[in-house]
Amino acid sequence: MKARTMTRRLEAVFSIVPRAAAIADIGTDHGYLAAELINRGKAKHVIAGDVHKGPLESAKSYIKNLGLEHCIDCRLGDGLQVTERGELQGAICCGMGGFLMRDIVKAGPERLEFYVLQPQNGQAELRQYMVEEGYAIIKEILVKDMGKLYTAFLAVREDVLFIYDDNYQINDTNHIYRELRKDSILWSVGALLAEEKPPLWEEYINHLIYQRQCVLDGMTEALQDTDKYKVLSAEIKELTTYI
Numbered sequence: 487m488k489a490r491t492m493t494r495r496l497e498a499v500f501s502i503v504p505r506a507a508a509i510a511d512i513g514t515d516h517g518y519l520a521a522e523l524i525n526r527g528k529a530k531h532v533i534a535g536d537v538h539k540g541p542l543e544s545a546k547s548y549i550k551n552l553g554l555e556h557c558i559d560c561r562l563g564d565g566l567q568v569t570e571r572g573e574l575q576g577a578i579c580c581g582m583g584g585f586l587m588r589d590i591v592k593a594g595p596e597r598l599e600f601y602v603l604q605p606q607n608g609q610a611e612l613r614q615y616m617v618e619e620g621y622a623i624i625k626e627i628l629v630k631d632m633g634k635l636y637t638a639f640l641a642v643r644e645d646v647l648f649i650y651d652d653n654y655q656i657n658d659t660n661h662i663y664r665e666l667r668k669d670s671i672l673w674s675v676g677a678l679l680a681e682e683k684p685p686l687w688e689e690y691i692n693h694l695i696y697q698r699q700c701v702l703d704g705m706t707e708a709l710q711d712t713d714k715y716k717v718l719s720a721e722i723k724e725l726t727t728y729i
C-alpha cells in the first residue's frame with residue numbers, strides 16, 4: 487500500500503517538526519502524520535497515541551499496511567500518559583482544542599524538548615502556558631485547507647534551544663513573547679506571524695475581524711455596555727492595526 491497524501495494542514499504542521507530520534511503523535515486518529523514522520527525521515531521511532539479505540543485501530547491497520555509496525559508504536563490512552571520518561575524528544579498534537587493540549591502537556595510525564603501544536607481554539611491560553619513553562623515559540627505557520635485557515639507553532643524548551651539553532655535561525659524575534667503584554671491579541675493571533683506577515687496574513691486578520699464583528703452585530707443595544715462587547719470592540723480595533 488502507498489502512503490496517503492496528507493492534507494495541506496498536516497503538511498504545514500509536518501514542515502515545522504524538527505528531526506528527532508523519537509516523536510509522539512498524540513491524537514493520531516488515522517495515523518497519516520505518524521507514518522510520514524518515518525517515511526520522510528523526521529523520526530526513527532514514533533509513538534502514535536489516541537484515547538479512542540476506533541481511531542487507534544484505524545491508525546494500527548494503516549501503519550501495518552505500510553509495513554511500519556517496527557518503528558511506530560500505537561498506544562491507546564490519554565495524551566502523553568501512554569509514554570514513559572526518556573522515550574521521546576518531542577510531541578505533536580493536531581486538530582484538538584488548545585485547552586486539551588495544555589492539559590496534555592501539563593500532565594506530562596515530562597517536559598519534552600519540543601512540542602508542535604495545532605490548536606483549533608484556546609490559542610492565547612496555550613501559547614501563554616508554554617511560555618510560562620519555559621518554552622520559546624520559535625516558528626509559527628498559517629495555512630489554508632479546504633477554505634479554512636489554521637495556525638500551528640513549534641515550542642522548544644529554553645535550555646535546549648541551541649540544539650535547534652541551525653535549522654530555525656533563532657534570533658530576538660523568537661523571544662518576542664517574553665516581552666508581549668499579557669492582554670495583547672497577538673497571543674491568540676500569533677506574534678511571529680505578525681512579524682513575518684506571510685501571504686495569507688491579510689485574509690487571516692480580516693477573518694478574525696469578521697468573526698468578532700458577527701458576534702457584535704448579533705448583540706442587542708442592551709448588551710452594548712457589557713464587558714464582552716467592549717472586549718470584542720477593542721480586539722477589532724487592535725486587529726485593524728496589524729493589516
Ligand SMILES: C[S@@+](CC[C@H](N)C(=O)[O-])C[C@H]1O[C@@H](n2cnc3c(N)ncnc32)[C@H](O)[C@@H]1O
Pocket residue numbers: 496512513514515516535536537538541563564565566579580581582586590
Ligand atoms: C480531530 S482528530 C485529529 C486527528 C489528527 N491529529 C489530525 O489533526 O488530523 C482528534 C483525535 O484526537 C483524539 N483525542 C482526543 N482527546 C485525546 C486525548 N486526551 N489523548 C489522546 N487522543 C485524544 C481523538 O480520539 C481523535 O482521534
